[in-house]
Amino acid sequence: MQKYSLRKFINDVHLWLGLASGIVLFLVCLSGTLLVFEDEIKSFFTDDFVVEATQGEKMSIELLSDKLKEEGDITAVTLPATAKEPYLFSIKTDPKQRRGSTYYVNPYTGEYQKELKSSLDGFFMTMFRLHRWLLLDIEIGRPIVGIATIIFLILSISGIVLWFPKRLKWKNFKPGFKIKFSANWKRINHDLHNTLGFYACIFLVIMCLTGLCWSFQWYRDAGSAVLGAKIFGNRGGGPKVSSSLAKDAKVVSVAEILEVVNTELAYEGQIRLALPKTETEVYTITKNDASGRSPVITDKLVLDRDGTVLKKEIFDEKPLNVQVASLIRPLHLGDIYGSFSKTLYFLACLIATSLPITGTLIWWNKLQKKRKRKKGKALRLETV
Template sequence: MKKTAPYSFRKLMNDIHLWLGLASGIILFLVCLSGTILTFEHEIKDFFADDFIVEKTPNKETISGLVTALKVADMGFVTGVTIAADEEEPYVFNVKKDLKERRGSKVLVNPFSSEIQTVKKTSADAFLLSMFKLHRWLLLDIKIGRPIVGVATIIFLIISLSGIVLWFPKKLKWRNIKQGFKIKTKANWKRINHDLHNTLGFYACIFLIIMGVTGLCWSFEGYKDGLGNLIGAEIFNRSSPKFDLEKNPGNKVISVDEAIEIANKTLAYKGDLSVTFPTKKSNYYSFRKTNEANFSPVTSDRLYVALSGEILAADYFKDKPLNVQFASLIKPIHTGDIYGLFSKIIYFLVCLIATSLPVTGTIIWINKMKKTKKVK
């Protein structure tokens, strides 16, 4: 009588990889597909947006003058502006019809001609919003879809780790290991499909684990807080510092243009500058500036200027502790914005591979089932 082979650790990893993959395949396919598209979300929006040409002239309007022009045009309450480093780019003003609005809308203004153009929603915006909802909660109600995506992400992490174990051959010889680094394009389609799953999955695995570990911060509040406690820094910390602004010598109040001049002298480098105007809650100017020479296009320095012109605080990204830097970069690490176009291309390819893995894995399983039936 033929002896049954013992249930090995490798067999356990194979079963975990197989059955969890089959159980979550369709969800992971949808999440990864939408993630692939969202990698170039901003580029897609810019491509379909209306053109707004800015020609540089000797006469340049002040920010105060442009704010007045927006008020005259009945655009609403102006809450801030972003000034690009490139002088031939329009200013992007944030406006709200009602101050209770969370984000408001954007208005483009030519700083040389005072021409105003409202940023209109396009079909691309509607499509990308659908992709965002699909990626985050499968187009379901948030309370239902978010935990489903979260559980699928945990499963994906387990699949990825078990996949690394299965990638290594039973006999750890270099001749066997190096086969896992390449795809035999001259083999039959079944072998090519196997190599696409095995080899591409191995190359993409480290990035997929990074995406999964960071992505769970949006699915589970407890996980986000736990990860923040682990690294010793709050994740998604959007709070602003509090200052004692009761004393204002001489009741001096500077204009927004003067405040911007102070910001550019303090943050003396080339880069995009965003200004948040004073409010009743935060009665000071808040600046965020991105240094074009930085390793990452998403790292920025913060500056806070009182209405009197006094610099309240300067918060430089490079001076922050590493754990605080990491916590503030969770989102760009997850989306691929961390190194600009270079990392976006890598993430796009990785997400494309991740989208294919449930398909190639299912085909491998079907082929094995057919083979088993033939043997029987």
Template sequence: MKNKKFSIRKFINDIHLWLGLGSGIILFLVCLSGTILAFEHEIKDFFAEEVHVEVGTAKHSVENLSKLLEESDQGFVTGVTLPDIETEPYVFTVKKDPKERRGSQIMVDPFTANMHTIKKSGADVFLMSMFRLHRWLLLDIPVGRPIVGVATIIFLVLSISGIVLWFPRKFKWKQFKRGFTIKTSANWKRISHDIHNTLGFYSCVFLVIMCITGLCWSFDGYREGLGNLMGAPIFDRSGPKIETGALSKSENITIDQAIALANEKLDYEGELSVSLPNKKNNYYSFRKYNNNNWSPVTADRLYMDTGGEILFVDVFQDKPMNVKIASLIRPIHTGEVLGMFSKTLYFLACLIGTSLPITGTLIWWNKLKQKRKRKLGNPLV
């Protein structure tokens, strides 16, 4: 019997093999749910009820629509989103109890004042299940979150070791060429190997990015450490510190006047969301998305007191690069950062990631069968 010499490549291959076999089912479920969630918003929109806006000559004011909502016993208005397309409805956020976390959303035709409460569809329920599967494996959060976190670390190791193993032993173009193509004319064993090797290589960069960013949800210490390394907090939802005592004491302006002032300051086309003043924050908070920006998920923020004085303007493009990246961790993880283009790339990469545990297991099983056949054919081996 010949003893195989130990090598770094064999060690990396063993790590890649056994970690992959041990975590295959979990990685399959996490990647499968992630593949579906790549187009979460598009799926929701497809199954959501459409509200037709009858474009007329004059719109109701936001102030008037808010009063109509409150008079119809829908609750009190806490915010509104104004689309940049005339044929789309306004979306009001209303609460019947101030203690409600999010409240409910009501679509309103600004021309006719027709109201339609947004209700959860079957797609919403399904996607929430996929979200819970992706984040916690449908388990309790304290149990599922660390399991997914450890599986993500393993997937990161698998992705990096896979890149190393993709490189041939001999650095010749003929050897490299095999790693870029799938030999479709070969038998299914060779095809499964090529799918694992080639498609895994093409998707590895995206999978590594998903792993590095995904760990921010699994481990608080990792998220804080990454934020410290970047020099900017991750998932920072805090706004600027505004001294409420220093707010203008001039006469209060209407919601529509506040919106007009905000659009004047943020002078470009795009969707505008408004959070109305409340007991905790007695000022308007605006968030606007620029249609001409490089990313559809970046927004500028503006804060205004009830008298119309602009308190603070937070323009995304003016932020330092590290702050920009830290604030975009979520869309970088989901693929939303560059819109449909990056979503499609992430969908394909995650779909390949879903196949890797399957093809990897098939490769191992085929090699195991071949090894058994060799032993049966030559008892001295």
């Protein structure tokens, strides 16, 4: 009788967890694949808001704000790194709005246009709900997806263990790096599962570890404790900073505020400026280095209305644990290094979508092979 080894146990865990979660993982991975390039796909189906950089001097933020004040309450403005892109004004057209609507504004002419709705908005919202909650109620769908994600993490780790050959020699490793397309379809299917799973594994592990932060509060708390920094802790902008100016104190224009920003953060990049609404509020600014390694990494300034620097946060000067905690979202979405990392994530998600299919086929082929063996053995016994 063959000994039940640790490798056999890992194989059984990999097999039965994969079969049990296959449909859920297929749906979550498929929707995740489509969501990687959501912004790029939606923008392809909407008209561009063209800005000519030869139309004279740019208008001031105050003047542009006056042109937009009838649209609603202006909360922030984003200034692009290049002259040929529009300003983006965030405007709450309804007090109940949490984030507001985006308006594209030509800084040279003052012409503006509300962000156009794409014909694919509904489709991608459905994909988002499928990815996060399987189109179910949040309280039901979220834990199901969370449990499936834990299973996928176990599958990824056990899959890597099974990828290693029993005898650790180079000639035994080589088949695991390539797909033998000249073989029959069963071998090709096996190689697609084994080899592509190996190449995608590191990205799938990152997606699982970060994705669980949205599924379970206990996991988010545990992750914060391990990192020593709160995950999603800066969503509200951190501790609220209030103005220390007297009521009759002199305040500066937005243009002068931007001069301070470009002095403190002396590089070219996109600037997002949250505008103060009352005398006690201040300017909150984030800026991204256009020549930096990541489009999602930003430095932060908090300025009083007279241009005094109240707070300055340079991302590269933060402790590593704080940096990691603040990058959970881009690490999960794949946009941490822009189009390059998005492409890698798209391919990894595409492979992940195929794994439940190829894995099920491997199991089915082995099952059929066992049945044929039993049938052949039974026929031989009958002839005897």
